[in-house]
Amino acid sequence: MLFTRDLRVHDNPALAAACRRTGPTVPVFVFDDALLAGPFAAPNRVRLLLDALADLRESLRGLGGDLVVRRGDPVAEIARLARRTDAAELFLADERSAYARRRLAGLRELGLRVSVHPGITVVPPGDLTPPGGDHYRVFTPYWRAWEAVRRRPIAAAPREVRLPPGLRGGPLPEFGDLTNGTPSPDLARGGERAGRRRMARWLDEAAAGYDEGHDDLAGDRTSRLSAYIKFGCVSPRELADAGPAGFRRQLAWRDFHHQVAAAFPDLARRDYRPRRGEWNRDDDALAAWREGMTGVPIVDAGMRQLLREGFMHNRARLITASFLTRTLGVDWRAGLRHFNDWLADGDIADNAGNWQWVAGTGNSTRPGQAMNPLRQASRFDPKGDYVRRYVPELAGIEGARVHRPWTLPADQGPGPAYPPPVLELG
Incomplete structure (x- = not known):
């Protein structure tokens, strides 16, 4: 049973099917160095991946089994385990990314019966x-x-998981063995x-x-x-x-x-809907957006929530993405990369699909639509509480005035640490 993006024992059709077979089951997870060398090694997701695997191992041990952990090429590691355990069949979840399809093609060349199940x-x-x-x-x-x-x-959790005799699970790697970064300070477990x-x-x-x-x-x-x-x-x-x-x-x-x-496997790299015109190249504005220092409070609150928690409210994701692509005219791929660096839930298909939807290059039926950040703030944070939660420089400004600090008199406005807007807003 090869775990990939289905790190659970409840409603796991592949695991349930594997455990229904007569004989022992080998639950395995392989750390693929090809993925760890790229953006998939984002610190927040590495932290949550290790949490999930430690929890999965404990659950499997409670059922009498264990999680076998390996590192390297998944196809090569599964081939070694199959020889070691005389396995005849491989179970895994149905995943359709370009990477997953290449992995599945390699696994099918091993001579095992490969059984693919829903669940992702x-x-x-x-x-x-x-x-x-x-x-x-x-x-x-x-x-x-x-x-x-x-x-x-919905598949029931297995009642028992039996490993082949003498097979050791192997240790989980340390966080620092997988990434050089630091997780968000308020990242959930x-x-x-x-x-x-x-x-x-x-x-x-x-x-x-x-x-x-x-x-x-x-x-x-x-x-x-x-x-x-x-x-x-x-x-x-x-x-x-x-x-x-x-x-x-x-x-x-x-x-x-x-x-x-x-x-459309290139969804994270290429426009789904061809776009006319060139994107703006504004490295300073992009850097300000990443750091939550655009001077537009509703945008900065969302970006700072992302850095602090590895999470951003869905409405804030729409506002910040629209501001980058529609207001500043910066390429959606730059925003996608930053979100991929920090989002604990960073999912390539969903993240890229949403970015392209907002940028007008994706599946939106209104590709010219843009979001005015001040109107969005007035509608979805009318009292300014969300902004004050994540932008402490503006904590002393009462009510909805927090969304337009640049219009306040100097003795009522924010301190010098908070910047003016990166562009003029009405």
């Missing part, structure tokens, strides 16, 4: 296709098809148990108000489950049954972007 998304990419097309290019018809499809049953606790608490206490309140920046009524879903610590299929309609729609957006990326 609610609806696997390719299961829903429009008449005469290979994938949906517009969300609304996809959403209707997604809501109508019959979902697979990862792992299935932490994710299921968060899921249960949110469903019990806040989910009922999600549809009306998820855009309220200061209210922070989002589920904060995105990183657990990204690593497969929480099952998106399980949430599709338990969550409210507005949250199901967010899960459908995630699936939508995954099916777009499966059909």
Whole structure:
């Protein structure tokens, strides 16, 4: 059983199928150095990955098994383990990224029976296709098809996991062995148990108000489950049954972007919809945006939340991305790279799909639409509480005036540490 992005024992169809077979099961995770050499070694995600694997190992040991940890090329490591254990069949989750497809092709050349199961998304990419097309290019018809499809049953956690005799799990690597960076100071802990606790608490206490309140920046009524879903610590299929309609729609957006990326593997590198004109090259403005020092409070609050928590409220993601691409005219790929560096839930398909949607190069039916950051602030942070939470220089400004500190008299405005806007705003 090769774990990839399904680091859980609950509702894991591949693990459940493997454990139904007669004989021992070898649960394995392989640290691929080809991935660790690139942006996938972002400190926040490495921290959560190690949390998730430690938690998964503890769960498997509680079932009588263990997690076998290896480092290197996944195909070569699986081949060694198969020879060592006389394995005849390999189980893994169905994943459709370009990297995952190359990995699967290599695994299928090993001579094992390869059994691929759902679990990464609610609806696997390719299961829903429009008449005469290979994938949906517009969300609304996809959403209707997604809501109508019959979902697979939720898989029960295995009752027992038996390792072959004499097989050792091997140690998990240290954080510093995988990345040179430092995680965000307020990064949440990862792992299935932490994710299921968060899921249960949110469903019990806040989910009922999600549809009306998820855009309220200061209210922070989002589920904060995105990183657990990204690593497969929480099952998106399980949430599709338990969550409210507005949250199901967010899960459908995630699936939508995954099916777009499966059909257009260059989604994170190339415009899905060709764009006319050139992007601006403004390194100073880009640096100010990254640091949360643009002088536009609602933008800076979002960017500072990202650096502090490895998370950003979904409405703030839209505002900050629109400001970079539409207001400053900077290439969406620069913003995508920064988000990939810091987001604990950084998912290539979903992240790139959303950036392209905002920039007008993706699947938006209104590619010319731009968000005015001041109107967004007035609508979604009307009292300024979200800004004051993350931009302490403005903590002394009362009410909605915090969104326009440059219009205040000098004796009422922010201190000198907070910059003027990087461009003139009305």
